[in-house]
Amino acid sequence: MHTSARCLAAAGTSKKTLAKPGLKDVLVIDAVRTPFLLSGTSYGKLMPHDLQRFALKGIAERTGIPKEAVDYIVAGTVIQEVKTSNVAREAALGAGYSNKTPANTCTMACISSNAAAVNCYGLITSGVYDVCIAGGVESMSDVPIRHSRKMRSLMLKANKAKSVGERLSLLTKLRPDYFIPELPGIAEFSTGEIMGHSADRLAAAFEVGRQEQDEFALRSHTLAQQAAEKGLLRDIYPVEVPGSETVVRKDNGIRITPMEKLSKLRPAFVKPYGTVTAGNSSFLTDGASAALLTTNEKAKEYGLTPKAYIRDYLFVSQDPKDELLLGPAYVIPKLLDKAGLTMQDVGVWEIHEAFAGQVLANLKALDSDYFCKNHMKRSGKFGQLPLDKLNSWGGSLSIGHPFGATGVRLIAHCANRLIHEDQQYAVIAACAAGGQGVGMIIERHPDGKF
Numbered sequence: 209m210h211t212s213a214r215c216l217a218a219a220g221t222s223k224k225t226l227a228k229p230g231l232k233d234v235l236v237i238d239a240v241r242t243p244f245l246l247s248g249t250s251y252g253k254l255m256p257h258d259l260q261r262f263a264l265k266g267i268a269e270r271t272g273i274p275k276e277a278v279d280y281i282v283a284g285t286v287i288q289e290v291k292t293s294n295v296a297r298e299a300a301l302g303a304g305y306s307n308k309t310p311a312n313t314c315t316m317a318c319i320s321s322n323a324a325a326v327n328c329y330g331l332i333t334s335g336v337y338d339v340c341i342a343g344g345v346e347s348m349s350d351v352p353i354r355h356s357r358k359m360r361s362l363m364l365k366a367n368k369a370k371s372v373g374e375r376l377s378l379l380t381k382l383r384p385d386y387f388i389p390e391l392p393g394i395a396e397f398s399t400g401e402i403m404g405h406s407a408d409r410l411a412a413a414f415e416v417g418r419q420e421q422d423e424f425a426l427r428s429h430t431l432a433q434q435a436a437e438k439g440l441l442r443d444i445y446p447v448e449v450p451g452s453e454t455v456v457r458k459d460n461g462i463r464i465t466p467m468e469k470l471s472k473l474r475p476a477f478v479k480p481y482g483t484v485t486a487g488n489s490s491f492l493t494d495g496a497s498a499a500l501l502t503t504n505e506k507a508k509e510y511g512l513t514p515k516a517y518i519r520d521y522l523f524v525s526q527d528p529k530d531e532l533l534l535g536p537a538y539v540i541p542k543l544l545d546k547a548g549l550t551m552q553d554v555g556v557w558e559i560h561e562a563f564a565g566q567v568l569a570n571l572k573a574l575d576s577d578y579f580c581k582n583h584m585k586r587s588g589k590f591g592q593l594p595l596d597k598l599n600s601w602g603g604s605l606s607i608g609h610p611f612g613a614t615g616v617r618l619i620a621h622c623a624n625r626l627i628h629e630d631q632q633y634a635v636i637a638a639c640a641a642g643g644q645g646v647g648m649i650i651e652r653h654p655d656g657k658f
Contacts, residue, residue, distance in 0.1 A: 266445030284320025411565030432602025528643030535645015555631025
């Protein structure tokens, strides 16, 4: 049976495949991740490249791909560890991949590993490489903290001083404020606004109430807990923490908190009247992910069974002040139009949950005539996304959100859900700092097994 026909039969639909004539298919063989943990817990003493190393080891073990067969590795990250500026390369070497395999690190805020996957997609479709790994990592347990700029300047001058007298002279210039450290930025550089504050304003603009947000957060944790108990989170690769007897096998941020308790939490950003709280926001998370992407020919050569295809993608950007978190609303209609699909063609939706209010505001934007006409220049509203097909195994609110790793986690959930839920197409949509966003279309492979 022809691949396209087999795909349609497997998915139980009459929809066309999105294979592009003359362009190589990019197969998702599998994707893994470390358990996602609250920062400051079991991964607290590890460096980012350690976490990425575990994910790279995991994808090789899970798929059986010979490490020397991998042509290229790309990993996304956001808060760079200065000692390992190219974390992809250090992790690859630490995981036992060939030192002849190039690796690079990319960053695009919360969609960094989506960017890594797209980089690999481009390398494969253009014929540069055949076997690539896309991943991502974030460690919020040990972020780099710098001396103040004044202190750095003084220290650099001291390093160039040629005599004891010159060094002592520089010491006389020290002032108390020189010792105030610089923490990694938590505000948008262009606007100076904290993302949580922007989420609160967005929720207010789209009239997303506190109860709606708390209910959505509870939904995320409940679905994630159910998925974990049913053994559906098979992308998890256990981690043996070095220097201890601990083997981490599951995410530790999933907590089903009753609505009564959620409703009592105080606003975290806009006080005292805001609606965004610690209970309906994603939390600081440590974790890493990795996905093996390749061609049909290489999959056959190495006896690999694919789960899905990456079929299409699109990045968007908009006003980082008032539309910071609206990437999903902007990208979903454009991406589906580009691919020739409708909302009804999509059986699996995975939208990154930075904040409950952010997700709900995007859903309301898509179902708003005013927003779609005036901001997206469409003839009318895009429509109401089916909630029963959205993030049915939980999302970033519950599973966690290691900034650089989440994109590949979304790919993993799409590939696995397509098979488990007997669907053909999945859509990923995510917002990111800087007012950017990404959309990706994943198509089920007819031979995929869950």
